[in-house]
Amino acid sequence: MRKLFLVPAVLSVLAFNVSGQQLSLDAMIDRDIASWLSTYRALHAAPELSHREEKTSAFVAGELRKLGFTVTERIGKFQNAQWVGYGLAAVMKNGPGPTVLVRTELDALPVEEKTGVPYSSQVKTKNDAGVEVSVMHACGHDMHMTSFLGTARMLTELKNRWSGTLVLLGQPAEETGDGAQAMLRDDLYTRIPRPDFAVALHDKPELETGKVGYTPGYAMASATSIDIKIRGIGGHGSMPEATKDPVVVAAQVVMALQTIVSRENSPLDPAVVTVGSIHGGTRYNIIPDEVNLQLTVRTYKEEVRRRVLAAIERIVKGVAASAGIPEDRAPIVKIAEGTGSMYNEPQLVDRLVPVFKQALGEENVVKVAPIMASEDFGYFSLDQKIPTVMFWLGASDPMKLKQSRETGVALPGLHSALFAPVPEPTLRTGVKAMTSAVMELMKK
């Protein structure tokens, strides 16, 4: 990165005039990094579960107010009216130009931290079921928030270099997949200017710290949860002729569902149908009345998702009918709310990749393959009407990653109790990449 200072063309892009003196973005980051690291450690040690991000949200809102943003708090209407929407939006109007939205998540996970870092979370709380759980920022949302606040600080100082409206969004309940929709349902885009671009980052343990990754087009899948209740007619295990056995039907259903992806779906459209849970029966010699399945379906395209869901319903009902289960005991298929897919608008990706390369060095910007995991940031694009990009922020020690590639033993991934990003270089890269991206989109 230091070699950038020797290249005048690059220097002119990365050096800014702050209070009369020329400071490079690197120098500004050097100046502030210690304070950001202490913010990161404080956030890491005080995680809050989805739908309960009260203190985290108030902290982020307070920091943005100090920087001169106009902040609206408590945005978000959930289906469950008991949950408070702890979303926040901070707006800074700075002349004519596009509106750019930058998003961070606020929530953490019910995971008991085992990283052993000195600022480990000791937090325990009761979940919605009243059960005590440990809480941890195991998805790195603390890193996202700190990068976001650092970016806010940089952009505030660099106001004379960009023009437009900056919207910084703190989203609750990403892990439960309902936070983005809750904010939109609460009239987000009438309460704040509707963005022309939306950008976010997410840390990635499979990528070296210091690097960012990009995926043009579909990057993450939609996720839909499905509950299936297969109802039979129970009885004695020794008298199957007097029953309709839901265990056998469930077994056939699990196998028949595999044909959706292999036989009904185009191989060019990725899809996953996973039966993650199957429960039925109580003991050896009783044929139960019902068996319950829980599925997750992942697709990129909405039409594929709809086709897969219809196929599941058709197959489940068809298998049950062929087993002679009467109409009034037909299976019940319940589709729970899910999360839409994440589509990185290719033109916006094309615009940002050279900016990242200039800021971080050619070798530190890599193309990353799409995955079937999910994320609700895509909702802010309003069905791809607003160009949106989420880029990956490398988080792992390069030596450890090299070793892991050699041995085939994976490093702790997102949501692991052992996930511990390398704070300083990850934070520096996050702030630098996001600041550069916004400056590009709002350049004068």
Ligand SMILES: [Zn+2]
């Ligand atoms: Zn997560």
Ligand SMILES: [Zn+2]
């Ligand atoms: Zn996450």
